Amino acid sequence: MCFSSSRNISAVFSRVQLPFPRRLQGPLSAHDWQAPAEIERHRLSRLCAAPWRRLLVVPEPPKCNRKAAKLRQQGNRLYLDKQYDDAVSKYNESICYTEAGSEHLGMGYANRSAVYFEEGEYEYALVNIGLARENHYPEKFMPKLVEREEKCRERLAAGLSKGTVLPYSLDLNVAPNPKIPFIADGIAMRRYPQFGGRGLVAERDFKPGDIILDEKPMLMHLSSWRHYCSCCAAFFRGSLIPCPGCVNAMYCSEECRQQDYRYWHRFQCGFVEQLEHVQYVTSITGPKRFFYLLSAFGDDLDAMMAFCESEATDDPFTVDHTKEDRILEAMKVLHQAKVKQPLPEIEAIMRLAAAAFYAVFIKHPLLHQLANTGPKKDFIVRTFLDYIRKNTALSLDCLEFVHFTNVNAVSSISSLANHSHDPNALFQQRYGKLRFFVIRPIRAGDQITVSYGPTWWEPMPSYSSVYTCRCPVCDEADTAWCVREGTLPKEALRMLDERTPRGKNNAETEANVLRHLFAFFDRYGSYHPEGAMGPKLQVIKHLMCGQIHQGAWTLERAQVAAKVLGGGV
Numbered sequence: 001m002c003f004s005s006s007r008n009i010s011a012v013f014s015r016v017q018l019p020f021p022r023r024l025q026g027p028l029s030a031h032d033w034q035a036p037a038e039i040e041r042h043r044l045s046r047l048c049a050a051p052w053r054r055l056l057v058v059p060e061p062p063k064c065n066r067k068a069a070k071l072r073q074q075g076n077r078l079y080l081d082k083q084y085d086d087a088v089s090k091y092n093e094s095i096c097y098t099e100a101g102s103e104h105l106g107m108g109y110a111n112r113s114a115v116y117f118e119e120g121e122y123e124y125a126l127v128n129i130g131l132a133r134e135n136h137y138p139e140k141f142m143p144k145l146v147e148r149e150e151k152c153r154e155r156l157a158a159g160l161s162k163g164t165v166l167p168y169s170l171d172l173n174v175a176p177n178p179k180i181p182f183i184a185d186g187i188a189m190r191r192y193p194q195f196g197g198r199g200l201v202a203e204r205d206f207k208p209g210d211i212i213l214d215e216k217p218m219l220m221h222l223s224s225w226r227h228y229c230s231c232c233a234a235f236f237r238g239s240l241i242p243c244p245g246c247v248n249a250m251y252c253s254e255e256c257r258q259q260d261y262r263y264w265h266r267f268q269c270g271f272v273e274q275l276e277h278v279q280y281v282t283s284i285t286g287p288k289r290f291f292y293l294l295s296a297f298g299d300d301l302d303a304m305m306a307f308c309e310s311e312a313t314d315d316p317f318t319v320d321h322t323k324e325d326r327i328l329e330a331m332k333v334l335h336q337a338k339v340k341q342p343l344p345e346i347e348a349i350m351r352l353a354a355a356a357f358y359a360v361f362i363k364h365p366l367l368h369q370l371a372n373t374g375p376k377k378d379f380i381v382r383t384f385l386d387y388i389r390k391n392t393a394l395s396l397d398c399l400e401f402v403h404f405t406n407v408n409a410v411s412s413i414s415s416l417a418n419h420s421h422d423p424n425a426l427f428q429q430r431y432g433k434l435r436f437f438v439i440r441p442i443r444a445g446d447q448i449t450v451s452y453g454p455t456w457w458e459p460m461p462s463y464s465s466v467y468t469c470r471c472p473v474c475d476e477a478d479t480a481w482c483v484r485e486g487t488l489p490k491e492a493l494r495m496l497d498e499r500t501p502r503g504k505n506n507a508e509t510e511a512n513v514l515r516h517l518f519a520f521f522d523r524y525g526s527y528h529p530e531g532a533m534g535p536k537l538q539v540i541k542h543l544m545c546g547q548i549h550q551g552a553w554t555l556e557r558a559q560v561a562a563k564v565l566g567g568g569v
């Protein structure tokens with residue numbers, strides 16, 4: 001989408017420390033990438049021989065109880081200083097380093113429960129106490145844990161929960177598509193050549209406030225470990241559990257751990273550090289997408305190659321998401337997407353990344369065994385490159401709240417949405433969900449657009465995209481986009497001012513302001529884009545972010561409460 005700015009490219013080179021290869025042309029081949037000695041003979045690797053050698057000897061940190069204990073002590077110091085977020089980060093790191101079957105795991109969870117207890121998050125504290133019990137928490141410390149558990153239950157019984165009821169529903173609030181339950185019925189794919197090919201079209205009217213998409217991204221990339229679920233990118237869940245094999249990946253649930261392992265992490269685990277040395281920006285989603293498709297084909301590389309050489313539909317609305325084979329079918333459709341080549345200046349670095357990823361992944365015993373012919377090896381490295389290119393164009397990315405982590409998502413339906421500086425919907429990628437909500441009336445036949453960053457009311461001077469924008473605002477020949485009914489009548493301006501949040505507001509008040517603003521845009525939509533409306537659209541975006549943030553924690557708390565207390569949600 002919009003992220004491959006030259007700023008990122010220079011960051012790449014300082015991170016990867018590879019010289020920029022100027023003459024990289026011709027089809028990429030895997031032929032020389034099989035073993036370290038051969039890699040060094042390759043023309044590309046000669047250009048960067050020393051870094052390649054480094055890449056191949058990057059050690060993978062093993063699980064280590066001594067390190068786990070040290071990290072936990074660091075966490076304890078932060079806890080005593082009341083720096084609770086940082087303390088949980090250290091405890092999470094400690095949990096990741098713990099060796100299998102060790103009491104350090106139970107102690108890490110117990111310490112995390114202490115943080116949540118101090119923060120008044122009694123439900124999360126209880127979950128962590130449960131995890132501590134299940135993971136060899138030492139008997140000698142058990143009375144302290146039991147005491148904390150009792151206090152949590154007492155406080156919850158006294159009504160001291162931070163809340164388990166959402167002030168603003170974040171689910172789809174219109175009829176869903178029967179075969180794709182996470183998108184509204186009445187939305188389809190249409191060809192928009194000026195937007196690089198495909199886009200989303202409304203087949204019925206939608207009104208401001210409608211939540212028309214609530215999708216779990218298929219492929220996520222996170223720029224930071226141990227704060228988010230490595231599968232769905234849910235932020236800092238109270239119950240993150242570690243991958244038993246490596247010290248990096250954590251998951252919000254056993255379900256996410258298994259899904260990630262099945263489709264991706266079984267190839268990544270054991271190579272994480274090496275891959276981190278290769279990776280630039282979000283290029284890892286290229287190999288990730290390759291392994292998702294390979295796994296969906298049951299590790300049958302021949303079948304995958306045969307499919308990739310065939311022509312099939314690129315319309316994700318043909319996939320029935322209520323069926324078992326939805327991942328395979330959705331990945332197949334995604335494979336067929338034909339997107340324009342992103343910026344030529346990043347082509348060389350994408351090739352370099354694809355080749356370097358290949359050099360790492362081919363050491364994986366299963367891939368090594370599957371790639372038993374030259375054409376198969378070439379197919380792998382070229383598919384890495386193809387997917388790195390396509391993901392650069394197709395992904396929707398954004399910054400998460402707390403650690404300013406870049407979350408980059410490629411998804412079945414949402415990846416179809418084109419950018420406009422005057423969008424009729426806004427998108428938010430938060431807590432493992434991609435949501436589109438309508439901000440002004442959409443009529444049947446309109447293209448549904450979101451903004452990848454800049455809008456007419458919020459220009460972003462540093463924004464650089466991988467395409468030339470052809471939206472109505474940027475199209476000089478299009479004068480229709482800003483035709484409106486006139487200036488807003490006085491009563492409309494009064495309505496606008498009436499409920500604008502001032503000072504401190506709680507989630508409930510903010511939810512009401514949001515409803516009020518949506519009602520305003522519904523009633524006065526024909527005056528769009530009147531200047532006074534811009535700041536209000538910004539308020540909507542801001543409030544919606546807040547509701548999603550509050551909502552994610554509330555929902556998690558409610559789910560956790562149902563699990564640990566057996567209560568209703």
Ligand SMILES: C[S@@+](CC[C@H](N)C(=O)[O-])C[C@H]1O[C@@H](n2cnc3c(N)ncnc32)[C@H](O)[C@@H]1O
Binds near residue numbers: 394395414417420469
């Ligand atoms: C998330 S995808 C959107 C779906 C894409 N049009 C397709 O055919 O699959 C983003 C890509 O669509 C194209 N695109 C989106 N918005 C555009 C715009 N306003 N002007 C020109 N191209 C656009 C660009 O190629 C961009 O990299």
